[in-house]
Amino acid sequence: MFSASGRQIDRATIIFLTLTAVAFIVATYDVRSSGEGVADTMREGTQSLFTPLQSGVDFVTRPAVGFVDGIANIAGLRDDNERLASRVRELEASASEGESLREQVIQLEAINGLTVPGELATVTARIGGSGASTFDNIRFIDKGSEDGIVAGQAVVDEDGLVGWVDLVSAKASRIRLIIDPAVSVGVRISRTNETGIVTGHGDGPLRLEMFRANEGVNVGDRVVTVGSRFPPGIAVGTIEASAKAEVGFVLRTGVNPAVRLSQLDYVKVIVGWSPIDAQLQDEDATPQTTVVPETTSTTEGSG
Amino acid sequence: MSRSRVALAVVVVVAAIVIQTTVFAQGRIQPLGFAPALVTLVIVALSVYLEPEYLLLVGFTAGILVDLMGSSTLGLWAMTLTAVAYIAGRLKQTVVDRPLMLIFVVFGATVFGQFLYVLLATLFGHDTISEPRVLGNVVMPAVWNVLLAVPVFWILSKIFNRTTSRLAV
Numbered sequence: 001m002f003s004a005s006g007r008q009i010d011r012a013t014i015i016f017l018t019l020t021a022v023a024f025i026v027a028t029y030d031v032r033s034s035g036e037g038v039a040d041t042m043r044e045g046t047q048s049l050f051t052p053l054q055s056g057v058d059f060v061t062r063p064a065v066g067f068v069d070g071i072a073n074i075a076g077l078r079d080d081n082e083r084l085a086s087r088v089r090e091l092e093a094s095a096s097e098g099e100s101l102r103e104q105v106i107q108l109e110a111i112n113g114l115t116v117p118g119e120l121a122t123v124t125a126r127i128g129g130s131g132a133s134t135f136d137n138i139r140f141i142d143k144g145s146e147d148g149i150v151a152g153q154a155v156v157d158e159d160g161l162v163g164w165v166d167l168v169s170a171k172a173s174r175i176r177l178i179i180d181p182a183v184s185v186g187v188r189i190s191r192t193n194e195t196g197i198v199t200g201h202g203d204g205p206l207r208l209e210m211f212r213a214n215e216g217v218n219v220g221d222r223v224v225t226v227g228s229r230f231p232p233g234i235a236v237g238t239i240e241a242s243a244k245a246e247v248g249f250v251l252r253t254g255v256n257p258a259v260r261l262s263q264l265d266y267v268k269v270i271v272g273w274s275p276i277d278a279q280l281q282d283e284d285a286t287p288q289t290t291v292v293p294e295t296t297s298t299t300e301g302s303g
Numbered sequence: 304m305s306r307s308r309v310a311l312a313v314v315v316v317v318a319a320i321v322i323q324t325t326v327f328a329q330g331r332i333q334p335l336g337f338a339p340a341l342v343t344l345v346i347v348a349l350s351v352y353l354e355p356e357y358l359l360l361v362g363f364t365a366g367i368l369v370d371l372m373g374s375s376t377l378g379l380w381a382m383t384l385t386a387v388a389y390i391a392g393r394l395k396q397t398v399v400d401r402p403l404m405l406i407f408v409v410f411g412a413t414v415f416g417q418f419l420y421v422l423l424a425t426l427f428g429h430d431t432i433s434e435p436r437v438l439g440n441v442v443m444p445a446v447w448n449v450l451l452a453v454p455v456f457w458i459l460s461k462i463f464n465r466t467t468s469r470l471a472v
Binding site: 011012013015016019020022023024025026027028029030031039042043046047050053054057058061065127128129130131132133134135136137138139140166174176180181182201202203204261262264 | 317320321322323324325326328329331332333336337338340342355356359360362363366367368369371372373374375376377378379380381382385386388389392417420421423424427428429430431434435436437440444
C-alpha cells in the first residue's frame, strides 16, 4: 500500500492496526467508565438480543447435551453415588441433633432480630447460558427486571451463595459467580463468629482474609455471609486449610465454595433483600456497632 | 459477493457464540472441565472463504460480541480475535494448499488467542494469569478445537459453497 522504512505495508495490515487501535481505545474507555454508561447499555442490549436465541438453542439441545454429558461422566457418576450415599448416612445421623439446634437458632434469631434467608422473597430462575469465553465466571438467567430483579441482589441455590446479579435487562439477568476475582463477600466463621472477606480466585478455592481475627480457623469450618449487601447466614463454603491468627498479621486461607458451580441449573434470586434494604439496615444498625464491621460493608458485593 | 459472504460470516459467528454459551457452557458439554473456543475456531475456518480485510472486520465484530456477552473489559476479545483473524488470513494459503496443516494452524491460533487474551486481561487488571487453571484454559480449548475442526470446516464449506452457487445462478 505505502512504503515505510523501505517495506511495503499491505491493506490488511493497515486494517489490522486500525482495528487493534480502536479496540484498545474501547477497552481504555470501558476501564475508565468502570463498565457503566454506553458499554453497560450495549451489554444489556446484546444480552436482550441473545437471550431468546440462547433459550431456543438450550431448549432444543438440552436433552442431547445431557445425554452426551452423562456418557462423558459415567465413571464420575459411580463415585458420586458412593459419595452421596455416605453423605446421606452422615445427614441422617446429624438430623436429630439438627432439630434441637434449629429450635435454638430460631430463638436466637428472634432475639437478635435477624432475618432468615429462607423466609425472604425469592424468584426462581433457570440458568440459560454462560459467558462467551472460557475465562468468564458469569451465568445468564431467564428472569429480569420484569420479575423484580435489580442489580446487586444475591443469588443462591440449595447449597448456598452462587453469586450476585450484576446486569439486568427486562427478561434476563447476568450473575457474577462468587469465584470471579472481582467479587468480594463479607463473611463470618460460624464456629468463632469472627468476620472476614472472601474473594473469588477463578476455579481455585476462594481467598479468605481476616484482618482482626483472634482465633484461628480449622479445616471444614463453615463460612457464611455476614449480612450487609447480602442477607446474613447464607452458606459460602468451608475452610480449605487450617490457619492461625498471628497478632498484627492478616489471616489468609482458602475456602471451598458450598455450591457446585458446574452443576447449576435452577437458582433463586433473593429479591426480598436488595442493596437498598442493606443500606437501610446498616443505617438502622449504626448505633449497634457489633452488627456489621465497616470493612465488610464497604467491599461486599463489589465488582 | 463479498458483502453476502461477510453477512453470512457474521451469522455463523453469532451461531457460534450462542452454541458456546449454551451447549459448551459450564455444566454442559465440557470434557475434562474445559470447553472448546468455538468462536476462535470459526474465525480460523472463515479465513478460507473471506478476503483477509473482511476477515479482520468479522474477527473484530466477533470479538466485540464475545466481550459484550462476557464479563471482561470491552475490547479485549476484539483485540484478540482481530489478531487471530490477521494470522489466519496470513496462513490461508497454507491451509488451502496443505489440508493437514489445518491441525497445526487451528491448534496454534487457538493457543495464541487464549494466551493473548490472558496477557491482555492481566494488563487490564483482571489478574487472569494467576488463576489456578490458566494453563488448562490456554491449551485444552486448542485440543478440542482440533477435534472440532473437521466438522466445523465441513459445515462451513457446505454453507458457503451452497450460497456461492446460488448467487452464481
